[in-house]
Amino acid sequence: MRNKKKGDPVQHELILGRRGSGKSTLLRRIQIEIDEQPDLAEKYIAINLAEEQNAIYRLSDLWFEVLEELSIRFKKNPDLRTFDSFENNQAYTRYLYGKIHHLLQEVGKRAVLLLDNLDRILENFSDDAHLLRETLLNYPDIQIIGGSTRMNEHFWRYDQPFYDFFRRHRLEGLSFDEIHLLLNHWAVEMDLPLLHDYALRHRGRIEAIRILTDGLPRALQYFIQVLLHDSDLYGFDYLKKVMDKATPLYQERLNNLTAPQRKIVQEIAFIWEASPTKTLVEKCRMESKLIASFLKQLDHFGIVETIPTGKKNHLYRLAERFFNMWLIVTQGNPDQKRRAKYLTLFLEGWYDAQELRDLARQHLGDLQSGKLSYDKAMVLSKGLSQSRFISVKDRDALINYTLELDPEGAGDCELPRKFSEISAEGEMYFRQGQFGKALDVLNEIENEEDGIKFNLQGLCYYGLHRWEEAETYFLNAREKGHVGALYNLAVLYANQGKSAEAETCFLQAIEKGSVSALNDLAVLYANQGKSAEAETCFLQAIEKGNLDALYNLANLYADQGKSAQAETYYLQAIEKGDAGALNNLA
Structure with missing residues (x-):
């Protein structure tokens, strides 16, 4: 944008990313940069219609909102004709853009239109899409920078007006190194020494959060809030506290769905793996055609992700893993919640070898001393016994001491078999040539x-x-x-x-x-x-x-x-x- 000259062709941009990946924040950051940098403010005016977008369902609505914003920013008061004075909506739309063009020419600036959920806006413009493309091609007055959760047909179908029209930028989840840099930056900017090199000191905790949240910045923000106020929490308790922060957002997401849609979303979450429609029919007890229709809607909302299989039947899973985990922890039955605990414990140990070995030694000591009840011991014992950083000797000791807490077998035992039992059976088959x-x-x-x-x-x-x-x-x-x-x-x-x-x-x-x-x-x-x-x-x-x-x-x-x-x-x-x-x- 800095290198563009007046009259140069305009390149329109599309930012792709899942919910919580930072699209809205990035659009806001672009707006601030344009407003505050003199060299950009001299050539551009940023218009961010975040709050007004819900009222936009025709192209004329968009141009009306843009014209109002420009009039306020430039202290102009254009005299507009009423809608009923035009033959049709398209004539009114062209009239409004003419006013925008005249105003921008008068001040010598180009408008940068920042549109979140651009895919939804274009869907509303089904009758006006060709007119919008024609306007953007013929007049370099406006540059669109849009955000979208997905590449819908408006962007990839060759028979659609906006096929290959936008240059695409994908927002991926944050990597471990990026989180490390971000926390160190916040440590300086917000005077929070606790955050300096926190990722290096607690790699397991960071990796567990990063993997379960797909590295989405929104979930990381919740995590930082908990870190600053509850730094003594560990493992699953830590993750659950982060989920409590996300509850208002996710609960609203559920409330906006119909009852059948909520049922499908919850069953997909509890299944855990990507599943075909047939599995959902059994779990939801609905007709296949009905479920297929709801899945299409949920995919459209960006809540469910469709995974092509190359065959007729696709697989479906929740698009956001942290939302999936939130549903299991807050809505699931005890068994489903236990599975979430095991996964978190396993991931945390997977990335923090020495810390996990120390935890295993401490846990073994607690088991030997009889400090723990069977229920509490079993959760951590299973998480540790599944780790690649625990020796088979320690694995068997963990299982043995945990089972001793429940000599009558009254508990719901989900502990794995001891290595000694498995290896003995395996060696028996080996000697037999099986x-x-x-x-x-x-x-x-x-x-x-x-x-x-x-x-x-x-x-x-x-x-x-x-x-x-x-x-x-x-x-x-x-x-x-x-x-x-x-x-x-x-x-x-x-x-x-x-x-x-x-x-x-x-x-x-x-x-x-x-x-x-x-x-x-x-x-x-x-x-x-x-x-x-x-x-x-x-x-x-x-x-x-x-x-x-x-x-x-x-x-x-x-x-x-x-x-x-x-x-x-x-x-x-x-x-x-x-x-x-x-x-x-x-």
Whole structure:
């Protein structure tokens, strides 16, 4: 806008974003910038019709409001003809714009028209849309900057007047880094030292809010209000306090819907996942055609989001995740509320590893001391036991101590099975060669810190001869520090003929203390003809108690013609019960 000269073509803008993403605030900020910056105020006048938009349903209404605003701002009092003096509304509309054009030409400025909910305005202009496009193309007096929650057909259908007419800008949710910058800015501007580096100190809390709210600034604003007044709250209690701030807004949103629409919205929220119409028919107990009609209306309102599937039946979910969470917490039954608690606890721990480990240790201490009731203990125990930052040992301890609080099983137990039970069942299927069943059992383990689950899954895929999947899971386990996965990955590479990769993994496993890796690396060297390196590794493995290395070293010496040394190690292997050594010695 600063670089535009008088008479240059006008580029109209469209700001797209969900409810609460900051569209209205951005339009207001543009207005303030134009009003307060001398170089912009010299060329433009900003008109923001936020309050008057509800009364606009024809293009003539829009031009009338714009003309009134300009008359007030420029202290003009144009003498207007009455509506009934014109043949039709279109003639009256052209007349009003002529007055606007004359007034702007007189003052030498261009009007920047800031319109929130532009999609709704254009829908009202069905009869005037072509006239509006014609006016905007022929007269560079007005630049429109509009906000919209969605790209409706007015903007993307080629047979519509405003197809490809607006340049689009999408407002995404705030990222963690953006929230960090924003809080630090507020800390300085509002003299609130509590906010400085708050995001870095409490990453889990920030990430839980960011993910559940899609990073929408409006919800972040509620969060800051709670932070400043209730900074001692934690986890779910903290989130619920934020929701209390949002209740007036969301309650009004519900009140503006019809009873059937409210029913559909609530059932979508309680289902939690994106769902087809068939599921909603069962939950709402309504006819399919009726639900489809209501879903179309709710999508139009920006409350429900339609997810195309490429087939006839689409999926539907609430467009705003925080609204979904608010409905579960404030309107849902106890089970639905518990699910929300678990999700929040899980997310918070997911992004704040050390804080979560500290919380787990504290919770274990409280469980051991008997300070907690079963109901209170179960919520946190489940949230912690599902975290990727908790070891399987701590997971089982959390579950054990929690179950001890309810010895008769009277509570509504939703705790997961212990890792020891799951792994024992999985290993049973593994030994029987039922690798598919073993994988199904292992998938009961949601997350864990040690990489044990990934390593066991890798072994199952190895048994199924699905090498790529086996490699992926061994690599995932290695990332979590599982030494056995290093060894298994090396064996996989060796069997695939990837000697360099196998050697690297064997060496890494040896560095972590794996004796079996010493023996297998020696075998790899022997197969490559590196006899000296093989001999060294076999001797180190024997020294550390690996029995297979005795037999393998004897074979190495035999292949080299060193009969005396071969005999010595065959005899030692026989003493340890190796039948193969007895056969070779004979």
